[in-house]
Amino acid sequence: MPVPPEVLWTWMELHDSVSLYSAEKKIRRAAGLKRWQLQRWPRLPSGLQHSPLDERRLHRAAWNGCLEQIKALLELGVPAECQDPQGWTAVHHAAFSGHLPVVKFLLQRGTEVNCRDFFNCTPLHRACWSGHTQVAEYLLQLGASHETRTCSGQTPLHLATANGHLGTVRALLRCHSQPDSRDIHKWTPLHWAVFNGRGEVVELLLGAGVGVDGDEGEDMSPLQLAVLAGNETSVKLLLHCGADVNAKNHNGQTALHICAASGNKKILQQLLTGGAKVEVADADLVVPLHLAAGVGSRTVVHLLILSGAGLNTQDRLLMTPLHYSALRGNTEAAKLLLHYGAEVNTVERMGRTPLHLASERGHCDVLRVLLEGGADPSPRSHWQETAGDVASEHDQHNALQVLWQYQRSQKKTQTQGIQHSIQQQIY
Structure with a gap:
């Protein structure tokens, strides 16, 4: 069942607002809110101003793929580059909704292929978010940058993998998009695919040469993130591909620490079978049994004890x-x-x-x-x-x-x- 446009729009607004706040709160504080708004949303010269209603009609027509209505509005003088309150232009709307003819028409009219909204997203970001592979491929052919990052540091590949769009991921990888790039949270596309349980995308990324463990000592390895998300399939796949079950994050915790705190019996058994060490201590000398004894289930505590965890x-x-x-x-x-x-x-x-x-x-x-x-x-x-x-x-x-x-x-x-x-x- 397709998701209604209103629901998609609400979800995108939430995502973008959180991203914008985390990335630009310093700018707001330093320059003041009013000045910041003017910098991010510059007004058009007085001679080029048009009715806000006409601009909304253009954006709605692009969202719905109504090419003839778009042509009529542009003939009336509505600029193709006008932005809505989120900074989206008509090509952003068309790319997100997957209307390739509209995207082609707008770009042929001179719209910048890498135009950015207020969250630093290009039309390619929006097309990859919603998984419209043909639109993404066309944008890439016209020179759309696959390296541009959002306010959260995400490339188009991050968005495509997070939402499980296998075809779009393949198209980006063919264009040499960096599969190991990190966003501001130090998550790679593999992290996003693992967290959201996108098994096929995980396999594709690993097949493309992405490191299964990431960088030792970083925030979280993909395996640790899969354990945190409670994704048994991803845990099994990563272990099968050789993920280091005893790899530590910046706090010295392993996947077993995370599992002990969450209390997932099945994942705990997978980790123990994969060679997880029950006596590995983190930076505070905390072992998994400490965490399990605090918040874990009886079954998890029992399994750790039977596996040789020190009682004292x-x-x-x-x-x-x-x-x-x-x-x-x-x-x-x-x-x-x-x-x-x-x-x-x-x-x-x-x-x-x-x-x-x-x-x-x-x-x-x-x-x-x-x-x-x-x-x-x-x-x-x-x-x-x-x-x-x-x-x-x-x-x-x-x-x-x-x-x-x-x-x-x-x-x-x-x-x-x-x-x-x-x-x-x-x-």
Whole structure:
């Protein structure tokens, strides 16, 4: 079912507005909004001004491919280069909608093939966004630049790959468009194809010689991005093509770190089968089990433990996975960690045990699990605070009640034990 023009237009406005803001906010602040608007949207000389209604009619006719109406409007003196509020000319509209005869006519009338809208997009960008290969090929034949970048640093190839237009991608690659160029977010066309799950485009780019791993230490590798997007097909394809499963981003995280935080069981199994190392630490000495214990599912935590993840590994703050589960209230993770032998009273850099962190956040279920697992409520932090003191300070009354009930039950058990011992001595 074709997408209505109104929906496409709304989507493009949103995309362009975000791109423009991120790229040009400094200009707005430095020059002032009014001056900036005049620089980006210069008015035509008074002798060439025309009715805004006529200009809107021209743009609508180009959008709808009404060539005869366009000719009539141009004969009335409406300039072909007039811009709408987004900076689009008639050829931008025609290229985006795929009306090749209109594009040819407007360019033959002298419209600049590389004219740009307010977001630095040329007609080629707009044609590639919507996947009109014939229009893109014609523009390229007339000298349209495949290297021009939008305000977000995207080339036409970025837009074609992001939207999965295989034919348009082939046309751009034939014209030697750079397949490894990066936008302002350091994403290549491969990143965009992977993120949006464009499997055929991913294969085409890899076949064109694009590096499967990108640059080590950059923001994210394509594999890490596929994991973040939860795209199982792309993960499988990249691993099959030799992607380094243990490659690190600028924070030292691997794909397994990202998967552990997202909790995707199937992708986790793919990564482990592909040779992912469970003990790789990032820049803060955080391993995947730390992240899984904090926000991951029971299944992910279990798989990491069975794969050899260290139960008591400490990060730069000396926090163990059990600290993470206590801090984030992940009860199931805490149960698993204790079941497999995690140390329940380990202290982090500030002298706090997992019980301190659970008390501070008021995670009563985790508190009960920790206490049943042997947690001692008496240790004091570097501020000489017990778990009960922390709960009281942060007004966690339910947590305080859980601790009091546990202490009462312990005293009762101790009393009964003493009485039983005395009775045995008497008899």
